[in-house]
Amino acid sequence: MTDVKTEFVEGFGGAKLAVHSLGDAGGRPLLLLHGLFSSAEVNWIKFGSARILSDAGFEVFMPDLRAHAQSDGPHDPAAYPADVLVQDLQAVVTALSLRDYDLGGFSLGSRTAVRGVLAGLAPRKLVLGGMGLTGLSGWARRSAHFVDAIDRFGTIERGDKAFVAQAFMKTMKIDRVAARLLLGSVDDTSADAITQVTMPTLCVCGAEDHDNGSAQELAAALPHGSYAETPGNHMSSVTFKDMGRAIAEFLA
Template identity: 30%
Template sequence: MTVFAMAPDGVRIALHELGDPDGAPVLMIHGFSSNARRNWIGSGWGAALAEAGLRGIAMDLRGHGESDRPSTGYDVPRFVADVDAVLEQLALDEPPGAIGYSMGARLLWRHAGTRPHAFRALVLGGLPASDPFERFDVDLARRALAGEAEPGPMESFIVDLAAVFPEHDPATLVTLAGEVSRTLFDPAQAPPAVPTLLMTGAKDTRADDTRELLPLLADGRFEEIPGRDHVNAPTSGAFRRRASAFLAEHLG
């Protein structure tokens, strides 16, 4: 069953449950152009979480999945406020753990760094040390989406990702990427202070610099996801098992 949290600007944020309903809670945030069902539910995370005694609460980012898709309103502070709204609605007895992938990992890094008591432990997958949206030209991407221009490498990557899944609106996702790119990811600005596990696919060329983030973390470690790239890492059993074990260790 899907329930909704209400963001401060009235956008509905869809929430999905998986794992052990009586377990320690873990907020889960997917990557750009994905959604909770594809990133977590359909790739076997429920069983891994249940085995570790964890209750997954997976949110669809605004513009994705079953959450609302406003025509604008995708700046970074709104995404951070969406996480605040979800945590407020959940009204948990104690801070949860969290798992994020790619864009979801950047969001959790930012949120946990500015709200040090929101989470007890983090698993951040596919997280580059730099910001992949830095070289993104939203106007060029829009023209490319309409078949009116030849995209550059970053625009091509975003446009292709935005069109992967039929349930998403590519134009909305291109707008989202453009608005997010106005506030570039600066990991040194406010790194998380809680125990943090960084995991990146061994073949991930989009986040091959994840290890560079370790010196910024008070309690951080890094592990590779064997044989996976940026797109298919969330389907890895090794990723599921290791992430679940790490969070169970810190939430027990």
């Protein structure tokens, strides 16, 4: 079994995007997108999900999103047009020459995956982790929470609803200027638009994860949606191997 490899591809505006991969070349391609303030390493690699999936026969590709980890985070507002993450996603799919592949995400990665499908990407199967129906349609409210955490960074005390976001930004050494610009580029996805996501889709979510609404409701709203419950809340669910196992079972 190969170790994690990293290459860089060009995203929107020439931004360098780090793409990490695990698994033997020739395995079924699986593209996984991480969540806000996180990274491919934290969401997929560190706690074993990527290894579970590569052992199941997948070649797993995991980009660091713009303004995260090893990818560029420019400070020019022009580098963050609406749906820039979708444009980056399309660039990654093209650079990797992916045609017959599966696509998944966690939290912001799930939003990006859905919007990528609505923009024309056509994976065989789709995985939406840590995401509920209101997390897609009510993104503006969720985004405002993170903008507030950025704007008050360093002054937020324990017990404040933004404290966890501040702590995670500190741990991940987030570039707050780039992150704030990125947040402004993400838009709501209406419940009506969800019906256009027609491939088999797994909504996998921690039993205590209610940050983005009900994953069961999202699964019910999708034409071919299914739901899998795993342990944990929004922060901890990616640390359990159950998530990787549920994804592998669905994609098999």
